[in-house]
Amino acid sequence: MSITEKILCSKSHEFLLDNGDNTYTVGLTDYAVEQLGDIVFLELPEEGTEYKKGDTFATVESVKAASEIYMPVSGKVIAVNTSAADSPEILNEDCFEKGWLVKIELTGNEAEQADLLDYEDYKEEIE
Numbered sequence: 001m002s003i004t005e006k007i008l009c010s011k012s013h014e015f016l017l018d019n020g021d022n023t024y025t026v027g028l029t030d031y032a033v034e035q036l037g038d039i040v041f042l043e044l045p046e047e048g049t050e051y052k053k054g055d056t057f058a059t060v061e062s063v064k065a066a067s068e069i070y071m072p073v074s075g076k077v078i079a080v081n082t083s084a085a086d087s088p089e090i091l092n093e094d095c096f097e098k099g100w101l102v103k104i105e106l107t108g109n110e111a112e113q114a115d116l117l118d119y120e121d122y123k124e125e126i127e
Contacts, residue, residue, distance in 0.1 A: 003096045008116035010072040016116060023078060027100040028069065031126055033091050036062035042088040044101055050076045053112045058101055072116060074108030
């Protein structure tokens with residue numbers, strides 16, 4: 001099963017992957033990365049920081065633009081992908097596996113995921 005069969009996507013182009021242990025991986029979708037072009041800077045939060053659904057938790061800059069990245073569900077950051085922060089071009093190479101941004105523990109409830117789309121529906125929505 002590919003990762004795109006397991007993720008949920010927000011309308012603001014973040015993905016959420018259930019790790020199966022009450023933690024989730026958050027990152028940018030391939031569409032968002034394509035739209036940004038060559039990514040040159042990534043600012044990620046510190047571990048332990050808590051965010052509500054919709055809060056800005058990171059910033060990404062490309063040769064084209066700077067964008068805020070929003071938390072798709074409420075959660076507490078338990079891991080930060082420092083490799084992506086140190087080498088933001090990783091996102092252009094592999095935004096799902098190597099270029100994930102943070103891992104979180106949910107602090108909200110599962111109902112927050114109701115407006116997230118599975119990858120196929122997300123792809124249809126952006127076309």
